[in-house]
Amino acid sequence: MTVESAVAAVELIGGVARTRDIVAQGVRKSDLGRAHAEGLLLRPRVGVYATPSTPTATVEALSHRGRIACVTAGRAYGLWLLDDGDQEPVHTWIDEKHHPMRIAIHPEPEEGACCAFHRDIAVDEPTLASVGILHCLRQILACRGEEAFFAALESALRQSLVDDQARERLKLSLPAGFRWLVDFARTDAGSGLESLVRLRLRRYGLALTPQVAVPGVGVVDFVIGDCLIVEADGDTHDGPSRHRDRVRDAAAMALGFITLRFDYALIVHDWEIVEAAILAAFSRNLHRSPAGLTW
Numbered sequence: 059m060t061v062e063s064a065v066a067a068v069e070l071i072g073g074v075a076r077t078r079d080i081v082a083q084g085v086r087k088s089d090l091g092r093a094h095a096e097g098l099l100l101r102p103r104v105g106v107y108a109t110p111s112t113p114t115a116t117v118e119a120l121s122h123r124g125r126i127a128c129v130t131a132g133r134a135y136g137l138w139l140l141d142d143g144d145q146e147p148v149h150t151w152i153d154e155k156h157h158p159m160r161i162a163i164h165p166e167p168e169e170g171a172c173c174a175f176h177r178d179i180a181v182d183e184p185t186l187a188s189v190g191i192l193h194c195l196r197q198i199l200a201c202r203g204e205e206a207f208f209a210a211l212e213s214a215l216r217q218s219l220v221d222d223q224a225r226e227r228l229k230l231s232l233p234a235g236f237r238w239l240v241d242f243a244r245t246d247a248g249s250g251l252e253s254l255v256r257l258r259l260r261r262y263g264l265a266l267t268p269q270v271a272v273p274g275v276g277v278v279d280f281v282i283g284d285c286l287i288v289e290a291d292g293d294t295h296d297g298p299s300r301h302r303d304r305v306r307d308a309a310a311m312a313l314g315f316i317t318l319r320f321d322y323a324l325i326v327h328d329w330e331i332v333e334a335a336i337l338a339a340f341s342r343n344l345h346r347s348p349a350g351l352t353w
């Protein structure tokens with residue numbers, strides 16, 4: 059056994075591993091120590107090793123005897139979350155069962171908040187480095203509110219990270235007033251922007267149908283009523299996609315549809331404009347087809 063085999067063993071376990079699990083792979087403790095001394099392995103805390111490619115947020119959380127949580131874990135799971143710039147602290151979960159109050163929260167407190175700490179009770183089994191997906195989602199609800207939660211949940215459902223059983227478990231773990239969000243979530247939302255639009259328009263009681271296949275046009279994000287298309291464009295609508303969108307709009311118009319198209323900045327930062335446009339179209343009955351158009 060060599061230093062290299064120590065690194066290989068940590069990689070095999072998933073990039074972050076406890077000493078006892080590495081030793082169980084046949085690695086000598088002395089080789090582990092040398093790998094750390096030579097910079098081939100990180101040691102976020104005594105008894106835990108990580109490969110140098112481990113995200114800094116994960117190393118930070120581990121150094122507190124914690125795990126990445128909430129939006130930090132959500133990004134690692136690939137959930138849809140609003141951009142928060144680079145200023146977002148590491149959201150770290152401390153398991154109070156194992157590390158009660160005596161834990162040293164930060165080695166250098168004068169540097170300010172390096173982490174946003176969560177100390178709630180787990181929903182599902184954590185890994186060594188991260189909270190479970192259900193726990194992560196519930197923390198996003200507590201930390202970022204229902205819209206962020208809903209968009210993250212729909213992206214988790216779309217990626218099959220949460221199955222029907224887990225979905226029910228998540229629902230029961232939430233405060234009663236938020237459980238309807240889990241029932242309202244779909245598995246086929248195209249993007250977090252679509253999730254936000256559907257959630258926000260719900261309060262107007264508009265008959266909004268997601269993911270409608272319009273012949274000759276393709277699948278549109280939403281149709282309101284008979285013929286009012288609402289598209290929520292992510293950042294993939296520049297260049298050639300831009301032209302394709304124009305073709306779709308023209309093809310839809312030729313069939314009697316009207317398309318309202320909004321982008322990330324409008325939906326996230328200027329929702330009033332989006333809302334005013336949709337409600338104005340609605341009040342002028344642009345969603346009703348005099349020709350009896352149906353899709």
Ligand SMILES: [Zn+2]
Pocket residue numbers: 127128129149174176197198201
């Ligand atoms: Zn948080």
Ligand SMILES: [Zn+2]
Pocket residue numbers: 118119122148164172173
């Ligand atoms: Zn920290």
